Amino acid sequence: MFSEEALQGFITSLTVDVSKMNAVAASAAIADLAARERDRVLAQQGARSGMAPNYRQIVDNIEGAALESVKPDGYVMFAWTYLAEVVRDTYHALVLAAPKLSGTYVNSIIITVDDVEVAVDDIDEGVTKAVIVATAPYSRKLEVGWKAHGRVLVQAGHHYVEETAIVARRLSGAVADIQFGYQDIADPWILKDRRGHRRVRGAIVDYVRYPAIFISARTA
Numbered sequence: 001m002f003s004e005e006a007l008q009g010f011i012t013s014l015t016v017d018v019s020k021m022n023a024v025a026a027s028a029a030i031a032d033l034a035a036r037e038r039d040r041v042l043a044q045q046g047a048r049s050g051m052a053p054n055y056r057q058i059v060d061n062i063e064g065a066a067l068e069s070v071k072p073d074g075y076v077m078f079a080w081t082y083l084a085e086v087v088r089d090t091y092h093a094l095v096l097a098a099p100k101l102s103g104t105y106v107n108s109i110i111i112t113v114d115d116v117e118v119a120v121d122d123i124d125e126g127v128t129k130a131v132i133v134a135t136a137p138y139s140r141k142l143e144v145g146w147k148a149h150g151r152v153l154v155q156a157g158h159h160y161v162e163e164t165a166i167v168a169r170r171l172s173g174a175v176a177d178i179q180f181g182y183q184d185i186a187d188p189w190i191l192k193d194r195r196g197h198r199r200v201r202g203a204i205v206d207y208v209r210y211p212a213i214f215i216s217a218r219t220a
Contacts (some may be wrong), residue, residue, distance in 0.1 A: 012037065014190050018072060026072035034076035041080065051088070052123050054081040054125045082121045083217045086176040087111060088129045090168040090213055094132060097160050099142070108136035112183075133183050133212040134161050140182070143211040161211035168213065177216045182209035 016033055018026035030102050038055070046052035059065035060074040070076055091111055099106045112131045113124070123130070134143070143161055167181035172178065185208070 012041075023072040024134055027068070027070050027074075028118070030070045030072075030074065030076060031067040034070070034078075038078055041078070045082075047086045049082075051082075051085045052125060053085070053210035054083070055079060055080070067116075080175075081126075081128070081217045082172075082175045083127050083130065083215065084125045086172045086178070087123055087127065087132070087215050088120055089172070090164065090178070091132050093168060094134070094161060094164040094213070097164050098134070098135045099158075099160070103140065105134065105142070108139065109134050121128075127217075128133075129214075129216045131212050131214050132161075132201060133185065133210045135185070135210050137208075139211055140209060161213060165213045168215075173218075175218055177214075177218050179214045181212055181214055181216075184209050 014033060014037060016026075016029050018029060021029060038057075042052045049187060056063055056079040057065070057067070058077040058079065059067060059070050062069075067076060091109065094109055095106055098109065111123065111135050112118070112133065113127055113129070118124075123197055136142075139161075142158055145158065162180040165178055169178040
């Protein structure tokens with residue numbers, strides 16, 4: 001994940017002296033410098049993490065405009081998105097923190113993008129939102145937990161998912177919005193045995209709220 005020192009390397013401001021150039025040459029010089037800086041960041045960050053970041057290209061306040069269209073007194077900005085890397089690292093952090101007695105909990109951790117499950121190695125660099133969910137049938141109980149203390153029930157959970165989200169937010173909060181919560185998804189475990197299901201207005205509820213980490217891009 002990102003350190004404060006590493007983040008400083010992602011923020012760069014460069015200027016071009018075009019005082020002695022004509023309009024065509026000035027635009028070309030700005031476009032050339034922007035292209036070289038873009039390629040440098042892609043190569044550098046790709047080598048650092050194994051994942052080249054995605055980016056938005058803004059030229060003279062127009063997103064997606066060609067670099068060559070920059071005005072002689074204009075500007076180029078790249079808004080970098082490191083979400084794929086953050087999702088990958090947060091997933092691995094949760095796997096590391098999770099209980100491993102039987103392997104069921106670790107194997108239940110999934111990543112969804114637009115409600116579609118994806119493998120950690122197949123996260124697209126252009127992803128803007130993702131959810132990491134612990135879908136073991138006991139993950140919610142393990143996360144929150146309750147135990148009797150006299151006549152009072154008190155929380156006694158291990159908070160594997162919530163604590164992973166907190167650490168991820170501390171490390172990567174400058175480049176991603178990271179929140180802990182619960183994800184409602186259809187539950188294949190409870191569909192096997194309906195005897196102990198909760199009901200809403202008499203109807204069996206066939207989904208469960210699983211502890212999850214919600215991650216979305218934070219860009220300029």
